[in-house]
Amino acid sequence: QVQLVESGGGLVEAGGTLRLTCEASGGTSSGFPMSWFRQTPGKEREFVAGVSGKFSYYYSDFAKDRFALSRDRAKDTTWLQLNRLKPEDTAVYYCAARVGNTVPTTANAYDTWGQGTQVTVSS
Numbered sequence: 001q002v003q004l005v006e007s008g009g010g011l012v013e014a015g016g017t018l019r020l021t022c023e024a025s026g027g028t029s030s031g032f033p034m035s036w037f038r039q040t041p042g043k044e045r046e047f048v049a050g051v052s053g054k055f056s057y058y059y060s061d062f063a064k065d066r067f068a069l070s071r072d073r074a075k076d077t078t079w080l081q082l083n084r085l086k087p088e089d090t091a092v093y094y095c096a097a098r099v100g101n102t103v104p105t106t107a108n109a110y111d112t113w114g115q116g117t118q119v120t121v122s123s
Helices: none
Strands: 003-007 010-013 020-024 034-039 044-053 057-059 069-074 077-082 089-095 117-122
Touching: 003 089, 020 034, 020 089, 020 117, 034 077, 044 069, 044 077, 057 069, 077 089
Parallel strands: 010 117
Antiparallel strands: 003 020, 020 077, 034 044, 034 089, 044 057, 069 077, 089 117
């Protein structure tokens, strides 16, 4: 059973940067799609970015010009670089994996989740 662990969240001023890490253990997710979502209280999890097993990358509209996703299959790790952060980016960020070939943007399509890492952007 694959387990995902996120790290790298924290408090940053608007305009700042953070690099989130998602490490897989207990199995391999290297050939599977992996994505990042974020969630704020009272709202559903929102797709941020994802990468397929064949290294095709997908971004939400709000992320495509500021965030960058990368993946190292050998390390079974993905990184989400958050640049030019805004207060509205404040959320818990989760990584997720699924068995399959596509990169869905809906949270219920993923069956493995990390515990999340808090990102807080002050104005």
